Amino acid sequence: MTLFWIITAVLVLIAMAFFAIPMLYGKEYDDVVSRDELNKAFFKDRIHELENESEEGLVENRQELVSELQQSLLDDLPQGEAKKSVHVSPAMLLPGIILIVGICYGMYASVGGIKKVEDWHDAVNRLPELSKRLLGDNAANEPLSDQDMADLTLALRTKLHDDGDDPMGWLLLGRIAMSNRDGETAEMAMKRAYDLNPMDSDIQLGYAQSLMLSGKPGASDTARQLLRTVIKHDHTNTQALSLLAFDAFEQNQFKQAIAYWTMMKKLIGPNDSRVPMLDRSIERAQSRLDADNKAMAIVNGAEAAGAVKADAAPKADAEQAKQQVTATISLAPDVVMPKQGDIIISVHSADGAPMPIAAVKLPLTTKFPLTITLTDKDSMMPQRKLSSLSEMLIRARIDSDGNVMTKQGDWYGESQKVMLGGDTKVLINKQY
Incomplete structure (x- = not known):
């Protein structure tokens, strides 16, 4: 801004110079020469008139008149030196x-928009402060007003105009646009961020969300693919699960939506503030599912179902023993138990994939060694049950902070491959 005022001052000084210099230093002129030239012009003009009059016979003493004109010219010769113009x-x-x-x-000041320019520069200077407040990284935890959001958008656009290769800047602009319900800007910004860094999970999530909100044909398919990519690399990403659940509910795939929300509940734990909201979502999806299955429920009456269940009970008990796995969990002598946390026991496919097939969370107060049996009831997703595995691995981890997404410093252990219906042992003796 200082440079701007310096430039305007220089331009005004140039304008003042064009005005003042001619006034202070006027152009020199010779008054004597100018008067002499005027007299000569007058003399020649008069001689020309006398010649015309003489030819017409109007003048008889032409020579005398010419002599008088010559004498007048000699008498009017100016005396003196050249003079300059008067200075101002x-x-x-x-x-x-x-x-x-x-x-x-x-x-x-009238037509230049100086106030808007000043506001623009002020918004650019406040970009670091506004960014911290948006991310909640300020001591006062002061929320952003509508004007603050407008200033942040303007500052970000200015920064991205100067540095358009900043994927995180485009991501932030996209998130702001989504919060302002500006779907077109959100999709544009998220697409630019994704083009610059397609492997970043936050950018994948943001781009998927903007595509879901756009409502364009084929956009939802691309969004699902992005979210599945995120889950493939980080099965504990609750935001991706939430978006997948929302999408499944909108597509009337209520079983799928319930599965995603149930998985979220297991990941975040019972004390998380989001649990009541998830419960309501599951209840809403379940009610829709029950309405769709009402005809089938009527056919399968309670009496017939009870009779079949009674006849099948002995067989079911024997079959259930084959559709489970039992693990005995113990601690190594050097394991230091945290003051708070949970014990997470999960079942994985035999190839060691990070995505669990089933999981159980126990309080840290549980005594070791402990024996636990996992069944289809502990499956993370209804469409892929524990009983669908012929071989599996059992992992146990002591979660120290209650957040399943962070593992740094946690103790863990893993079993050998175990057959469905078998039992195994897990020794917790390693640390992330």
Whole structure:
């Protein structure tokens, strides 16, 4: 901004110079020569008139008149030296200079948008502060007003105009646009961020969300693919699960939506503030599912179902023993138990994939060694049950902070491959 005012001052000084220099240093002129040239022109013109009059017979004594003109020319010859024009004093220039400055800055103040320019530069200077407040990284935890959001958007656009290869800047602009319900800007910004860094999970999530909100044909398919990619690399990403659940519910795939929300509940734990909201979502999806299955429920009456269940009970008990796995969990002597946390026991496919097939969370107060049996009831997703595995691995981890997404410093252990219906042992003796 200082550079701007310096440039305007230089331009005004140039304008003042064009006005003042000719006034202070006027162009020299010769008064004697100028008067002599005028007399000669007058003499020649008069001689020409006498010649015309003489030819017409109006003048008889032409020579006498010519002599008189010559004498008059000699008598009117100016005497003296050349003179310069009268100089203007600096004091006389002062009103003009004031007028020039007033017109220049007055016109700019009227039509130049100086207030908008100042607000723009102020918004750019506040970009670090506004970014921290948006992310909740400020001591006062002061929320952003509508004007703050507008300033942050303007500052970000300015920064991205100068540095358009910043994927995180485009991601932040996309998130702001989504919060302002500006779907077109959100999709544009998220697409630019994804083009610059397609492997970043936050960018994948943001781009998927913007595609879901756009409602364009085929956009939802691309969004699902992005979210599945995120889950493939990080099965504990609750935001991706939430978006997949929302999408499944909108597509009337209520079983799938319930599965995603149930998985979220197991990941975040019973004390998380989001649990009541998840419960309501599951209840809403379940009610829709029950309505769709109402006809089937009527056919399968309670009496018939009870009879079949009674006849099948002995067989079911024997079959259930084959559809489970039992693990005995113990601690190594050097394991240091945290003061708070949970014990997470999960079942994985035999190839060691990070995505669990089933999981159980126990309080840290549980005594070791402990024996636990996992069944289809502990499956993370209804469409892929524990009983669908012929071989599996059992993992146990002591979660120290209650957040399943962070593992740094946690103790863990893993079993050998175990067959469905078998039992195994897990020794917790390693640390992330």
